[in-house]
Amino acid sequence: MSKYRLLAMFDGFDPAIDTINAIKAEKLAGVSVDDITVMSPIEHPDIDEILGDRPVNIQKFTFLGALFGVTFGFFFLSSAQASFLVQPQGGKPVIPFPSNFVLMYEMLIFFGVWTTVFAFLWMSGLFRKRGTLYSEKLTVDQVGIVVEVEEHQLENTRAFFNDHNALEIREEKA
């Protein structure tokens, strides 16, 4: 038995939120609220609330990146300064803390930003292929809900979305 993916488009957030609430109340057989995907032109905090706890882990990467930047910064700088071409200047110590701290600070941010960006590209699944279900209206003002159902539930699901004022339903074989 094959699985199908359905995309239902809604006019704005209110009908979409109603639909998600209905799915949450288990009105749609075989679909859990944890499995649905909501696509929207803007971010809506209420949707996050209804969808429940879906964690974001980017900040952990950021923290590690920043930590790496600052420690790497110190060891990199002081080992460069203490290398065999020691050059004392201006009566300052060979390993001067004030200037190294400035550079460590910059390296903290540099590595922090880059790890954040790479973590974003990876964690948000931007490059992941998840079927071709998409509508250009999603970038105008409509909100889409994607669910995955078994073949025998197709009719049922379509009817469910139509009941909840879906403007358009697209489907494809998963």
Added chain:
Amino acid sequence: MAQVIQDKIIDENLKWSQINQDVIRSMQAPGKAYWITFAVCVAMFLTAVAAEIYQYKVGMGAAGLNNPHMWDMYIATFVFWIGMSHAGTLLSAILHIIHAQWRKPIYRFAEAMTTFSLMTAGFFPMIHLGRVWNLYWVLPYVSDRGIWPNFRSPLVWDAFAISTYLSASALFLVIGMIPDLAILRDHTKGWRKKFYGILALGWRGDDRQWRNFRKTYMLMACFLIPLAISVHSIVSSDFAMSIMPGWHVTTFPPYFVAGALYSGCAAIMTLFICLRYFFHMEEYMTKNIMEKTTKLTFAIAMVWTYLNLIEFASTWYGHNIYDKEVLISKATGPYAVVFWTMIICGSVVPFTLCFQKLRRHMPTMFVVSLLLQLGMYVERWMIVAPTLSQAHQPHQWDVLWAPVVQWAIVFGSFGWFALLFLVFVKLFPSVSMYEVKELTFHLQHEAEEEKWLADQEKHATPEGAREKPVTGRPGLEGA
């Protein structure tokens, strides 16, 4: 009611499809005026290229520098462009984390301004080098001879800070643009569709992407604020870390940061008005947003004025004869005209921003914003030159006015900046579409909420306690 409408940032009933259309329209089919401006900018840039080639061939003497004046307009211009880059961060990062809604229609071009002015500023430390072909020695690369740059030097800090800032602000610009690039991918044709399709990185706007996007945006904003402040503090260290009178000033880091935000805000005002008129963005770049920007500019202008006065006062009471001599010669010596231009443009002209009539009058604001920038440019020059003219060793006192080669390169840098900006407005959305949508959404719900509260007051019955309408405040609970 009229007052309420006037206080609205933008019209909340703007159709979302209309927003897409308006922005896409602003990006298409450059007209004659655009190409003429473009050609002028190219000509300006080529002037600078010619001057630089000449200087490269014959040496730094072409720039008219001499023994006390080892630095002049190049460094002042460098500081000016770095300073201008700070306003983008102010609008996009600082106002983002304090949830100022009015930034949304204008932060995109401010961010682009940040990136481009950094790309302009980056040229100047190179141009001013005597042996620019050895520029890469400033970078910490692994060499078999174990030679490293001198990490004590504020110029190396500059290299670190600027490369960090440039990459971070460019990434911030690009990441923040992804949802808009997806809009463009969906609603353009031909090569543009392919181009934006690649840049949009497969953005579909699903909930996982949005969640991660918000988090990333907030994290980057949190990084950019201390970064921007550190960048200009480090630029000020080029001066403050020296022992020269008039440079070795404790208040320089905050003074530079305030000056940076100041000139950046003035630049935002200029570009705001240009975009409003030439790209017909009246509905997005409203007079109300302009008012808020000018108020912000005024506040920063006063901070700058205060720090300026503090610097004078501490020099005066500190009674270090070297410092004091420099200060007196700034105000009364050969550079007095420049000094008083700085005071008038930087501290007096901003008082025009106190009047609502003037704040809402765009031509006046355009002139004022240019005057403020002039004031801030000469401020940078007043930091660099007079100290060198009158430092410790009296035998080496001198007065220097920059010759044409320096002027040409400085002039050309404006052409280069404008060129980048012109390309940007035609290739990328200069108004953030998705955030304007969020803004209208938010305003609509605010209006609904107000109406609901008014209704509640009218019939204060217990059974009237309907469920409160969704007070969607998109983008606010991101972190």
Added chain:
Amino acid sequence: MSFKNILENFSKYRRGAEEGGHHEYEHRWGMAIDLNLCIGCNACSTACYAENNLAVVGKDKFEKGQAMHWMRIERYWDDADAGRDFPEQGALFLPMLCQQCGAATCEPVCPVAATYHTPDGLNAQVYNRCIGSRYCNNNCPFRVRYFNFWSYYESSWPEPLNMQLNPDLSVRDKGVMEKCTFCVQRIRTAKDKAQRENRAIVDGEFQTACAQACPTGAIVFGDTMDPNSRVTKLWQEHEVERGPYTSKKPKQNAELRGYRIFEELNVDPSIMYLERVRETEV
């Protein structure tokens, strides 16, 4: 290797000038310049031009302030109100050259470490490494660093004058900072010779070009670490000491004329000047 190095020598790497600095000095070259003896003849400057391949820039560029005189005679005049018959009477000469500071402000600001403090107590300038950011001269209170604003060598020594160039050191091209080296090529030669002969350098064995050329012997050059050198004795005689500036001792004795220029900036200059005694004070 580096980590081990850091761990083993960390306290040494953290020692600033106040704690004696990183170096265990072999020599600390220094000078004493007696302004009483200086007649402002510019012989020192000329000798420096000949010894160090200094470019002759011509009148135009000299007036623009682009000259390359590592050793310059600064002229100052006393107050015009001092009631002199002729203003020239108040003329003062100050031979100004790189002070080879112990805590030189020019050094830490160089982005590529082209200038540093040698174990000889010199402030070395590495021409090959210089990229010409010119920050060092901006941070030099004495303004004694000179930048090659043009390719001076192209016109400075037309044939056959190029034959007079000193082969012991290079000719600098445009974009490089240069300054007085205390005739480091002579120091090198003397050190090499002493090493070959397995002995210590004798005071007066060699001199800098300026000291050699001074007709009145106003410039005394030597090793301030050598207790028997003339320069050390002069420093001691006038109670001038190396090291950070503490505070000016009240002048007990009119004979103590020694001072170091801008000592209060804490740069620890290696040149002691002996104040000029004016006729009005006598």
